[in-house]
Amino acid sequence: MKAIQAVKKMVALGVGLTMVGATIFGASAAKLSDYPAPFVMNGTPASNLAIVVGDQADGADVLGAVDIIQSLQSQAVVKVAASNTPSQLVVEGDAVEIGSTSDLLEINEQIGDVRETLTEVDLDMLKGGQITTDQGSTEFNQYLRFPDDNTSSGSVLFDKDERDRVGHYMFYNDSTTIFQWELEFEEGLESDVTGNDLVDLEDEDITILGQPFVIVDTDLANKSNLNTAGGSPDLTIELIGGAVSAVLGENDKETYVVDGKEYEVEVLVISETAAGGEGSVKFRINGEITDELEDGETDVLADGTQIGIRDILATGKDIQKSIVQFYLGAYKVEFRDSNTTDSTAIVGAEVNEETIEDANVLIKGQFTTTTANALTSLTGARFEIQNIKYNLTADAVLGDMYVPPGTGVRAQLDEPEGMLTPNWDIRYEGLMDTGVSLIRLDSAGDDEYDLEFTNQEGIFYDVPYLSNEAGNAAGGTLKFGDNDDDLWFTEFLNVTIPSFSATANVNTSDRGGAFTTASGLGRQVFYISDDDFFVVSNCDLSNTDNTCFTHVLRYDSIDTTNRQLTFTDLGTGTREVTYDATTFLADLVVGGITYKVGVNNDATSVATPNNIYVDLNGNGIRNNCTEVMVGLQGEGTLDLGNQLHPSANMSGANFSLPAANVSACGGLAANGTFVGATEAIPAGGLNLSQHVNTSNLSLVTFTKEFDEAAANENISINVTARTGNEIGIQSVRAMSGPYFSGLLDLEENDDLSQALSGYGSFFELFDPSGSDQAEDLTIEYPLSQRGARIFVTGGVVTTSTTEAGGNERVQPIQIGAAKLASEVSDISQYNAVVVGGPCANTVAAALLGNPEKCYESVPENKAIVKLFEHTNGNVALLVNGRTALNTRQGARAVATGAIAKATGMEAEVTGTTLADVTVRAV
Template sequence: MRAVQAIKKMVALGVGLTMVGATVFGASAASLADYPAPFVVNGTPASNLAVVVGAQADGSDVVGAVDIIQSLQAQAVVTTAAAGAPSQLVVEGDAVEIGSTSDLLEISEPIGDVRETLTEVDLDMLRGGQIVTDEGSTEFNQYLRFALPGSETTGAAGSLNSSAVVFAEDERDRVGHYLHWEDGRLLFTWELEFEEGLESEVDANGDLVDLEDEDLTILGQPFVIVDTDMVIAGFGTTTNGTTLTSGGNAGTTTDLVIQLIGGAVSAVLGENDKETYVVDGKEYEVEVLVISETSQGGEGSVKFRINGEITDELADGETDVLADGTQIGIRDILATGKDIQKSIVQFYLGAYKVEFRDTNASDQLATVAGAEVNEESIEDSFVVIRGLFTQNARIATSLAGAQFEVQNIRYNLTADAVLGDMFVPPGTGVREHLDEPEGMLTPNWDIRYEGLMDTGVTLVRLDAAGDDEYDLEFTNQEGIFYDFPLASAESGAIGVTAGAGNAVNSLKYGDDDDDLWFTEFNNTFAAPFTTTQSVLRQNQYYITDDDFFVLSNCDVGQDVAGAADNTCFSHVMRYDSFDSTNRQLTFTDLGTGTREVTYDSTTTVADLVVGGVTYRVGVNTTTGNLTADLNGDGDLGGLRGNRTAVVIGIQGEGILNLGVQLNPLLVLNGAGTSGVSYPSFNATGSENISANLLDTWPTGSFNLSLLTLTKEFDEATVNENISINITARTGNEIGIGGVTMTSGGFFSGLLDLEENDNIEQGLSGYGVFFELFDPEGDTEAEDLTIEYPLSQRGARVFVTGGVVTTSAVETGAGQRVQPIQIGAARLDSEVSDVKQFNAIVIGGPCANTVAASLLGSAAEPCHESVAPNKAMLKLFEHTNGNVALLINGRTAQLTRMGARSVATGGLGNVQGMEAEVSGTTFNDVQVRAV
């Protein structure tokens, strides 16, 4: 039904993309239960709302009309997200977010551009400490670094980029937003720094004896150094008569290995002791079977029985893996070999072993695959251990007695996912996507992506009206929703197939019958307008009856792409009628309702106040056509010698640039000049100025641009400009030729969804989300839905240590009243055709002529149109999609009772299009469907 179709056009502002196409009535017929729709839908009053009472009505009818308007105004409220953050992500535990309110992590921005280095100030897992050895003491610090593009090298893989959140297609062809690294690019750098240097004596075997059994913490995990090993290549040999020493002669390299063990449970048992421990909720019975004091060169070894399973013989620093994957690792063995003193072993259950190796600790180059975790080589690791000898005998051939100082350990890990590039979807972390998750060094920390910021959005839609027209839907910065015809390629539309010189594949602004104007042309009148209409030629009055035009006070100048101001009120108007007798012009604001203004008899100019801004309109009193000050600067013409096009400011401070219109030039007999928009002449020579062609004639396409200014970004040097190409196609069809970026930073382009080949999606750097719906095998034009964020969408990336929980918390919302415009209340004498309104008609046919026209013959005799002691509520549908609700009582008091029942929600459960109201007072009103 057309009434239902009219209501379907009114789409809620906040509806998500999964709800695009949802309707108020769905597939069912109109019903009284849907009140206040279609008079108020989703908090927005209908633009053609009328509440009609009879000119000679009783006072009770008037009071009933007041009740109705008050009830509609109470419903005309839209909910708006709290500024900048309709919900907040709460992360509990040891965690730090990369971005902040003062420095947003933008889409496509590298992590290191926002936080290059994390320390213990940011994360407890990076806490430092102190190590005291026989050679001295030193403070140690930990750092976690994310490199800027090109700023970090690994010594093997060259210059590596840090990470960024992008919108892309992952390795499994799934489209979405991800925290992304290219394969082989740097994930992070972890550094352990020893402020005063970690010194140790070196024994004859190359062990740094003072380091062994020292405790330190790495990325939140306690470890102990269980073994070290130094080998100097060529040490003690003679080259060209020179004995190579540890002093660093040419040809020597210091190959250094440092092994560490930590674990969930640290315990000490004696030989033949037995104890039960719990790891990750599972019990383990551990028994020490034997401790040998003679094995391993006198260092000793140990064997365990754990839950019945016997381990390998283990020495200091060695580990064994149980059947369930749990590791046991040895920290220290004290094998006495004496009856009076039991041998003991200190061990870790749930052990975690890390080994760092630098094949030349005397240089700054990294050793590829220089780390092992739990006996597994980390192929994508790069290790640098910086150290030097502080004391040594240069002629000695033994390391014994030398002293070596470790200054720092630096560990780089590069991206290596199972399928190639790493794509981390929202709600997951880097660890689970690594081919070697052990490369994170310890098991309890991660780099997590929790999605894009929830900023709230406003919708912009290019809604296909069949296969030859587009409507444009948006919400302005006042929160008012608009839906108007943007472009048409319909066969027979003036300016498309009519007139010589027009190409069949041309487009026009507006629909097939009426034009859309958003450009002031270079007239001769500047503000203040005092010259009479005789100065203007007829074609300079280009707005004709039923044309649409845009009023907008956005001050962007002629260079829209380089605009610097985006705060403005934009309204789309329709020119309805010209009354020369009363000097009255009637307009409809498509978002708020009807406006009437009176023009000056001398200047033929009127002031039209919309959104608090005064726009001047001039009328040609011969033709009734208009010229208008579209940008509110008081000048009825464009800039001298130029055209002044206005743009639309949308909710969220975005700007819509509708394209370019050329002058409606006076061209005789339709002999047009290519590339211009022109009026044609008919046979009698009178001007027809409704041919509003596009600037791109005859190619038949134009670009609708969505602009976000640099000032709306956290960091940007140029405006973001996304261009949507609307094109004419063979057979007078219309469609979207492409969505591209003409300036700005990141734009993914439109990507095909693997799971639904009818949909393409894309995302810009500001966070503007695009979804193109193009059903295969359908001749309908594509639909484009745009989610424009109310503020820039940042990326939520966290570094977490230990157990961390996340949750979304609503921060509240505000409400904005959408005023019912003055003039919505009308007398019946002011309504010549009720079908042009979504009308609520108060009073019966005896008191209201509009009610009589709705009821027709059923209104004779008028006082019997409703049963005694009753009021009737009846919904009428018109073929043009508008509806009328009649509230008709047998008496004026019953009419008021019927209006009160509607105003107080009495229709909520009334299905169908007609109901009966009965009762003796306002307190016992009953409403039932008939």
């Protein structure tokens, strides 16, 4: 049913970025409990809202209708964040954000482009320290580095993940570097060599990525020969750390807690003869007996917890008990490099006895005492380590790595142990909450579009944009405006082209210049006629000045006796101005800007009686082919398209028609750069053959609004005429800009497709399946550039959100929504509230099937509130009382929201006064 599709559309278009990839709930039939929907949805009045009373309505009916209008208006409010409001995400703990206010992490920008290296200045987990051995002391430092190789890996993208879920993700190509960790020894970590051991390093403490470790074993070999002046030193370093570090003697028993679980640990036996006299140990842990363990070895319990041995002191004496130092909840890391003198990294890392296949290790070290002769042993040599570098590459379970908001890299890795230690992560917390301004191309059936936007003053506009309705004023072809009236956004001069010849004769008196007089100008100057819409906007796009106040007005009427012009500002209401008796000029002041209006004073004019022209850009100059742009809340601009010169239609009234880019009108080129206007006439002159049945609506963000950008962002929405006088959105694509992805179809809802631009503009196209209704497009335009929130976190970190600063914006119910029944020829074209019974209201009579006895449509002393659902998806809510008081009581139940307590589509309202109202579902 189209009713289901209509509600489903409203739900879907209200979802926005916070629900990208989530399942959109299917809609059901309209019911009273949905009130104020569908008359007000998501704080926005329905564009086809009507409140209908009978032509001979009782005063009580009118008061009831007023109550309902006031109720709907009070709920037509949307939350708007203050401009440049910082994100409301709060991260507490050892954490650092990659982006900052001075250097935003942009969409599709690599982490390493913003922060190539992190140190202990940024994170406590990267704190260095000092190691002192018998060979001296050295400071050690830790670094985290991120690649910046001009690829998309390690950036935030909008895409489908490996499971075809659409959304924004922190993304890594499979097998590309995620991070490099380096442990640097400033003075070099030096040790004597005994056998194959760096004996001075063993049992030394060191902290790695926030986790305390001890070096439990080393193994050094010089593979080519035992000549320390050459060869290829092959070095392995083993470290153990853990949640609990403890010391127990033989036969001792103690209880420890790891991750909330108790472990009873008992040392069964310590052997002083095992491992060549180094000793071994066996434990009983919660009744489970471990393997016999030596220094540096680990064992895994049945629940996955590890125990690791740091040191065994086996005395073999009765008077001195043998003891063992161990880790419970142990974590073991091993680094190996087969040649510490070259620059080739190898797969040489193990974590908890598992080889990390997606990591490589590079250790830089060398002998500091050398001999030219081959030795029988390395004992007596001395070796120094300069640094250890560890690189982890992406290997997700399903290929490329997609990290959704609120999660981290660790959870996506096939081998999460590759993070080296268990308590840190690289987390994606979503896009910045900048606040947004909504832009909508809202279909009116299958043949018209309205354009909705909010200007930089916070004023909401709902403007008739394009019509392809059969029999419209342009003869059933695509035109700007609605079915009957035109929308103008381009200044034109008088261009007279006899017989549409190849040469154009221009009336020099009408060529433009300052607005000094409108008297005596040719009729083609005056192309804005009664009831037409026009856009005024003072954007100076030639200087990339996008700070401007845009208003859309309708030319309502002229009173030639009193020289008065009446306009309706679609966002603020009625305006009246008086024009001069000599110059026929008036000053129209809108948004603090004065726009000159010229009136046609040619009494003999037939085609353009009382038409006007307007200085649409407010610069005081009459120009030819100068297009004005819409300035949006958030500093973006809208290019409404190319408009055919009205002189192309010489035979009658002017029409506002789309044109190919042949009329040399000023505007924005494909790359978002302003192109100045000319007065050139195309070869062959201006004629209707240059009219095209397609138009591009372009959303442009200038480079100055970006943190970094080489070109303006220009996203073009192509609207085209279709067969059968239908209309639709053909494409949404980037003409220029740093990044654009989409439209991508949602797997879980085939009616929706979504896209995201580099500035952070989010696009959602609703294309109802099984319906001939035109597509709807909703754009969330950020009030400032939307950056990506990526954090490197260490240890326990919590995230929370706080309320954004900002205010509420009232979405006005349009003037004219209140109608008499005689003004409604087809109630199914509206989402309507009909007040009054069939005796006083012909629309109510039609809804009820024109009952023969109109007064018996409702039981005595009651009102009936009932929903009627039309096949096109619109609904009518009838408030019908047996008496005038009963009707007003029903209206009061609607206005107060009491009707929303009823289930189903019909309810009965009773009571003795307006304050005493009871609602019961029927």
